Amino acid sequence: MSDGQADLGVLGMGTMGANLALNFADNGAFTVALFNRTVAKAYGVRDDNPALAERLVPTDTIEQFISTLKSPRVVVLMVNAGQPVDEQMALVLPHLDKGDILIDAGNADFNDTVRRDAAVKDTGIHFVGMGVSGGEEGARHGPSIMVGGDEAVWERLKPLLEPISAKYDGTPCVDWLGTGGAGHFVKTIHNGIEYADMQMIAEIYGILRDGVGLKAGEMADIFADWNTRGLSSYLVEISAVTLAETDPETGKPMVDVIVDEAGQKGTGRWSVIEAQKLGIGATTLEAAVSARGISSRRSERAEAAKLFGAVATARAEFHADADGLKELEAALETAKLIAYAQGYATMAEASKEFGWNLPLGEIARIWRAGCIIRSRFLDDITQAYEAGGGEVVNLLLAPSFKTLVEEGQASLRRVVAKAVLAGLPVPALSAALAYFDDYRRARGTTNLTQAQRDLFGAHTFKRLDREGTFHHKWPAVG
Ligand SMILES: NC(=O)C1=CN([C@@H]2O[C@H](COP(=O)(O)OP(=O)(O)OC[C@H]3O[C@@H](n4cnc5c(N)ncnc54)[C@H](OP(=O)(O)O)[C@@H]3O)[C@@H](O)[C@H]2O)C=CC1
Numbered sequence: 279m280s281d282g283q284a285d286l287g288v289l290g291m292g293t294m295g296a297n298l299a300l301n302f303a304d305n306g307a308f309t310v311a312l313f314n315r316t317v318a319k320a321y322g323v324r325d326d327n328p329a330l331a332e333r334l335v336p337t338d339t340i341e342q343f344i345s346t347l348k349s350p351r352v353v354v355l356m357v358n359a360g361q362p363v364d365e366q367m368a369l370v371l372p373h374l375d376k377g378d379i380l381i382d383a384g385n386a387d388f389n390d391t392v393r394r395d396a397a398v399k400d401t402g403i404h405f406v407g408m409g410v411s412g413g414e415e416g417a418r419h420g421p422s423i424m425v426g427g428d429e430a431v432w433e434r435l436k437p438l439l440e441p442i443s444a445k446y447d448g449t450p451c452v453d454w455l456g457t458g459g460a461g462h463f464v465k466t467i468h469n470g471i472e473y474a475d476m477q478m479i480a481e482i483y484g485i486l487r488d489g490v491g492l493k494a495g496e497m498a499d500i501f502a503d504w505n506t507r508g509l510s511s512y513l514v515e516i517s518a519v520t521l522a523e524t525d526p527e528t529g530k531p532m533v534d535v536i537v538d539e540a541g542q543k544g545t546g547r548w549s550v551i552e553a554q555k556l557g558i559g560a561t562t563l564e565a566a567v568s569a570r571g572i573s574s575r576r577s578e579r580a581e582a583a584k585l586f587g588a589v590a591t592a593r594a595e596f597h598a599d600a601d602g603l604k605e606l607e608a609a610l611e612t613a614k615l616i617a618y619a620q621g622y623a624t625m626a627e628a629s630k631e632f633g634w635n636l637p638l639g640e641i642a643r644i645w646r647a648g649c650i651i652r653s654r655f656l657d658d659i660t661q662a663y664e665a666g667g668g669e670v671v672n673l674l675l676a677p678s679f680k681t682l683v684e685e686g687q688a689s690l691r692r693v694v695a696k697a698v699l700a701g702l703p704v705p706a707l708s709a710a711l712a713y714f715d716d717y718r719r720a721r722g723t724t725n726l727t728q729a730q731r732d733l734f735g736a737h738t739f740k741r742l743d744r745e746g747t748f749h750h751k752w753p754a755v756g
Pocket residue numbers: 289290291292293294295314315316319356357358359361362365366383384385386410411412413414543
């Protein structure tokens with residue numbers, strides 16, 4: 279390949295970068311320059327894909343990688359978040375010129391994206407923080423893509439990104455969402471919702487396994503059935519698939535030989551940190567992140583089980599008959615809506631805080647295919663925003679969800695109550711129910727909190743009967 283012939287370059291030939299490069303070459307018919315810290319991997323991507331080899335250009339050095347690119351250049355970083363991105367930017371930037379575009383397509387903390395964007399601002403080089411969701415399969419065949427940065431740069435990237443993105447009813451699931459870190463912020467919230475969705479599915483799995491006594495194969499059939507109705511989604515679908523899988527070595531259900539310690543590379547944690555900083559109670563997302571943390575303390579849990587495993591609990595009143603399963607299905611569907619409502623409330627507050635004007639209905643639209651949380655439910659959210667003229671104060675208040683919430687909350691309430699009495703952990707499902715009960719209460723209880731704060735800290739309070747802020751002369755307390 280002579281210099282200046284590649285349409286773009288992908289730096290980072292890991293799970294995502296290699297598959298994204300193949301997608302650009304395949305679905306985009308682009309010529310793609312490849313570079314990787316471990317150089318051999320770039321050649322491996324080409325050599326393992328002979329049908330695309332003529333469009334894949336592995337390179338040995340950053341200099342060769344850059345020289346292979348047409349000008350103005352487009353470089354896509356797909357490396358681990360944090361220091362690796364800064365290291366690779368430091369290597370690449372000196373070789374780029376005004377008008378070139380450098381995209382971080384990994385999962386970045388949006389605060390880092392804002393910092394990196396500012397760092398290149400005066401160079402004339404365009405930095406883009408871009409969220410990519412869909413895992414390995416999505417990267418290869420069509421992810422959902424959430425683009426940040428300057429809108430003018432998005433116009434240049436559209437011809438590159440639309441051919442490789444997932445399609446929903448033929449429409450590309452990629453769009454520009456706002457300036458600076460907007461793309462990475464939305465991806466972070468996507469992952470927070472993903473954590474919540476996965477945790478709530480795990481809690482229902484726990485009820486079926488430990489409360490009803492079902493085997494993995496039986497639960498696979500239940501999730502597969504639920505995947506034909508309102509819960510239809512990638513995560514419910516893969517729950518059925520993973521539960522149906524048999525370990526080839528032992529012949530046991532695969533899930534039964536996997537250690538119950540959840541990993542987390544940080545995106546879910548970022549989502550709840552940002553929600554907290556914005557004053558949004560994303561309690562179901564928080565419960566999901568916390569549950570992963572508790573799961574990682576397996577040896578402590580084993581000790582606690584010896585001490586408290588036999589504490590008196592009520593018999594689990596869950597049944598796998600039609601009514602019992604319908605109750606669990608409705609509970610999960612309702613809790614899912616509440617989790618999405620929290621994620622969306624966080625994005626709405628961030629949009630105001632950072633001046634992004636996030637297209638919240640459009641975000642649901644581009645999440646309908648390609649991404650990990652893709653689901654039929656996102657079509658309902660898209661329609662709720664269309665019905666609301668793009669404005670929805672909170673998904674729980676959207677008219678189209680009123681029936682689902684009214685009827686479903688009863689099932690969620692019964693499931694949480696029965697699980698709690700039976701000692702079955704439902705942190706995310708119960709957080710969803712508590713959020714719903716708190717959100718729908720016109721007269722809450724933080725008036726007492728305000729009184730306490732004013733007594734010990736003179737933090738003042740407002741009164742129901744008049745404007746202003748007040749401090750009361752409380753009795754002295756020892
Ligand atoms: N896996 C997934 O499902 C998804 C991942 N992402 C995000 O995409 C990004 C890449 O993830 P993924 O492909 O799964 O990760 P992998 O671990 O598969 O690949 C990591 C890549 O980063 C490179 N790398 C790591 N550290 C450095 C460094 N210090 N300097 C230079 N290169 C480095 C590796 O190079 P080398 O080969 O030399 O080690 C490798 O090419 C991450 O931000 C991830 O969060 C986003 C969506 C989905």
